[in-house]
Amino acid sequence: MKFRLVFSLVLLCLAVPSAHAGSSNSLLDVSPDGKFLLAANRDNGTVTVVDTVTRKVLREITVGEKPECVSWIGTGPRAVVTLYEDSALVFFDADTGTISKKLQVSAEPYGIVADREGRTGWVTHEYPGTISTIDLQNESLIRETKAGSHLRGIALADDGRRVYVSEFYTGILLAFDVAGQKVVDSWKGHSTDNLSRHVLLHPTRPKAYLAHIRSIVAVNNGSGSIFPQLSICDLNPGEDRRRVSFGMDTFNGVYVTTNPWESAISSDGKRFYLIYAGTDDINVCRVIDDDYKEIEAVGLPRQIGHNPRAIRLSPDNQLVYIYNAMDFAVAVHQADTMKLLDKIQVCAPPMTPEWVRGKVLFNSAKPPMTSRRWIACASCHPDGHSDGRVWQQPEGLRKTTSLFGVAHTHPLHWSADRDEAQDFEYTIRSQLMQSRTGLAPGPFKGKVGFDKVELTEKTSGRSKDLDALAIYNNSFDFPLSPNILAPGKLPPAAARGKEVFARKDVNCASCHGGPYFTDSSLEKPFKLHDVGTGNDDPTEKMGPLYDTPTLLGIYRTAPYLHHGKAKTLHDVLTIYNKGDKHGKTSQLTTEELDDLVAFLQALPYETPPSVTPNTVSYRVQPAKK
Numbered sequence: 001m002k003f004r005l006v007f008s009l010v011l012l013c014l015a016v017p018s019a020h021a022g023s024s025n026s027l028l029d030v031s032p033d034g035k036f037l038l039a040a041n042r043d044n045g046t047v048t049v050v051d052t053v054t055r056k057v058l059r060e061i062t063v064g065e066k067p068e069c070v071s072w073i074g075t076g077p078r079a080v081v082t083l084y085e086d087s088a089l090v091f092f093d094a095d096t097g098t099i100s101k102k103l104q105v106s107a108e109p110y111g112i113v114a115d116r117e118g119r120t121g122w123v124t125h126e127y128p129g130t131i132s133t134i135d136l137q138n139e140s141l142i143r144e145t146k147a148g149s150h151l152r153g154i155a156l157a158d159d160g161r162r163v164y165v166s167e168f169y170t171g172i173l174l175a176f177d178v179a180g181q182k183v184v185d186s187w188k189g190h191s192t193d194n195l196s197r198h199v200l201l202h203p204t205r206p207k208a209y210l211a212h213i214r215s216i217v218a219v220n221n222g223s224g225s226i227f228p229q230l231s232i233c234d235l236n237p238g239e240d241r242r243r244v245s246f247g248m249d250t251f252n253g254v255y256v257t258t259n260p261w262e263s264a265i266s267s268d269g270k271r272f273y274l275i276y277a278g279t280d281d282i283n284v285c286r287v288i289d290d291d292y293k294e295i296e297a298v299g300l301p302r303q304i305g306h307n308p309r310a311i312r313l314s315p316d317n318q319l320v321y322i323y324n325a326m327d328f329a330v331a332v333h334q335a336d337t338m339k340l341l342d343k344i345q346v347c348a349p350p351m352t353p354e355w356v357r358g359k360v361l362f363n364s365a366k367p368p369m370t371s372r373r374w375i376a377c378a379s380c381h382p383d384g385h386s387d388g389r390v391w392q393q394p395e396g397l398r399k400t401t402s403l404f405g406v407a408h409t410h411p412l413h414w415s416a417d418r419d420e421a422q423d424f425e426y427t428i429r430s431q432l433m434q435s436r437t438g439l440a441p442g443p444f445k446g447k448v449g450f451d452k453v454e455l456t457e458k459t460s461g462r463s464k465d466l467d468a469l470a471i472y473n474n475s476f477d478f479p480l481s482p483n484i485l486a487p488g489k490l491p492p493a494a495a496r497g498k499e500v501f502a503r504k505d506v507n508c509a510s511c512h513g514g515p516y517f518t519d520s521s522l523e524k525p526f527k528l529h530d531v532g533t534g535n536d537d538p539t540e541k542m543g544p545l546y547d548t549p550t551l552l553g554i555y556r557t558a559p560y561l562h563h564g565k566a567k568t569l570h571d572v573l574t575i576y577n578k579g580d581k582h583g584k585t586s587q588l589t590t591e592e593l594d595d596l597v598a599f600l601q602a603l604p605y606e607t608p609p610s611v612t613p614n615t616v617s618y619r620v621q622p623a624k625k
């Protein structure tokens with residue numbers, strides 16, 4: 001009996017080269033024997049080890065800032081986690097909770113996959129766009145290779161010869177040859193494809209699945225700006241139909257889903273699952289082996305927990321684990337019926353209850369945020385980052401800003417038409433989001449044309465939810481630039497550039513002054529400047545005066561200027577500064593310009609203060625030192 005079981009198991013293994021633990025990036029990973037689950041808690045800086053038999057938390061291990069992906073090493077108990085903000089990998093033993101090594105790596109490690117034996121791992125680095133190869137036994141870096149731009153998703157082919165990675169801001173899939181250490185193939189989608197953070201491979205067919213959105217920047221409307229997509233790439237070499245993309249709104253009839261985040265597939269390749277972090281639901285699908293239709297929905301999407309960000313199956317395909325990030329819990333579902341069996345609390349809510357509420361609202365595309373279910377704040381500001389897009393707004397072209405440091409750099413918007421984060425009630429009630437109720441009760445001054453009515457309407461203190469959204473908005477702090485030698489220590493070119501920046505004749509510091517490199521201040525009248533950029537865009541309605549943006553973090557936020565026309569920092573100072581209205585740069589030598597750019601790319605090189613005279617009060621108050 002026992003022998004027969006083992007024998008059939010062996011057969012099964014031969015027939016189905018199942019996706020093993022850690023073969024695709026995720027905040028969750030199930031051990032190969034199915035007995036343990038790891039959950040990376042991004043906002044808590046911890047990894048939780050769960051016993052899947054008793055469904056109890058065994059331990060929570062503090063690892064570091066912003067863990068984004070966790071993977072077992074071989075059959076365990078060792079495992080590894082990426083720390084996006086610490087630029088490090090942490091190796092730990094899940095049985096004892098001990099950390100064996102914190103390995104410093106290149107900036108923004110996001111996804112990690114490990115081979116079946118637990119010998120080698122591969123990591124995507126977002127901003128530098130590189131892939132690191134890791135010796136998982138010696139816990140060391142083997143090499144790092146430039147592969148693309150803003151890489152996030154990663155999956156390892158079953159034969160171990162390729163890793164497939166995705167670009168966050170284009171959704172492009174790249175095949176990276178492990179032996180040759182180079183990109184050997186790519187699958188480009190539509191130019192509007194955006195925010196791809198995960199790659200999944202079919203266990204037997206040559207297919208890759210990418211959940212992502214489309215950002216339609218020419219449309220400023222609740223039902224036309226953001227679309228949920230699933231792209232499926234045929235991994236065979238060749239020309240035709242190698243990438244198809246399904247609109248997951250029409251896929252579901254009249255039911256709109258938002259912010260597709262991650263997918264999973266059963267090891268027999270028959271069932272496919274896709275979770276939506278904006279509308280809190282899941283699609284369960286049958287996989288169709290026809291190279292055309294690809295998937296077929298099994299019923300309508302089902303509601304799951306809040307802000308689902310990760311999904312994994314048990315090795316026997318009987319159970320589905322879903323990490324509902326804003327429940328701080330992993331839900332256990334029966335795979336065939338999706339019946340909820342259990343909820344395992346994996347960590348405590350971080351920060352404060354108001355921050356948590358604000359994050360829930362920010363990520364949500366459900367009422368009260370919108371009535372149309374298409375868009376969340378997070379569709380354009382994922383976790384406080386920019387979506388890398390320039391939107392055609394009624395007032396003209398507007399590059400999406402990242403929200404890092406906004407607590408200190410009010411007023412808001414390029415044209416300084418908002419002075420409180422609560423003013424985003426106007427966005428919530430606008431054509432873009434079309435909330436029926438808004439977050440705050442009562443009438444708000446109506447907007448006439450491009451009047452800056454938000455500046456005279458007090459929006460703070462009117463609704464707990466709106467204040468909570470503001471608190472979350474104002475909570476993003478800058479990590480240090482990776483382009484420095486050590487905290488406070490600039491490389492030589494940047495150090496020379498710092499002097500150019502400070503020179504009286506160049507004049508950058510007169511506007512980009514202070515620790516946040518801006519003269520933005522809530523003191524009235526606001527200091528707005530005409531730096532000669534107001535005529536570059538014929539659709540512009542509010543220029544030519546703009547609020548000075550912070551220069552911190554701009555090493556990773558191209559394109560530049562309010563209209564996003566400057567592709568590089570160099571372009572800001574040359575092509576877009578023809579008349580020397582934006583600092584005086586025409587007299588600079590090529591070397592001086594390069595040095596100046598090197599300095600800009602090194603910002604911030606020291607941690608800016610957590611309180612300045614311009615810091616707003618609606619935020620999580622920093623702990624007293």
Ligand code: HEC
Binds near residue numbers: 401
């Ligand atoms: C369709 C994409 C999109 C959506 C959805 C969106 N934003 Fe924005 N956001 C932008 C763009 C583009 C800008 C720059 C606009 C400007 O400056 O005039 C911006 C700017 C901001 C800023 C100003 C930052 C600064 O430093 O000046 C804040 C704060 C902000 N958004 C918060 C939110 C919140 C909160 C929501 C949800 C209620 C939201 N956004 C929804 C695209 C979007």
Ligand code: HEC
Binds near residue numbers: 549583
């Ligand atoms: C008179 C005030 C002023 C001076 C002087 C000035 N800036 Fe600016 N800077 C601004 C304003 C205002 C903007 C936004 C303009 C726009 O978007 O159209 C800006 C935008 C920028 C940006 C683009 C940031 C982004 O996120 O897109 C960079 C980079 C920059 N400045 C660098 C510099 C450098 C370097 C100097 C010195 C050579 C300088 N600035 C001098 C006011 C100034």
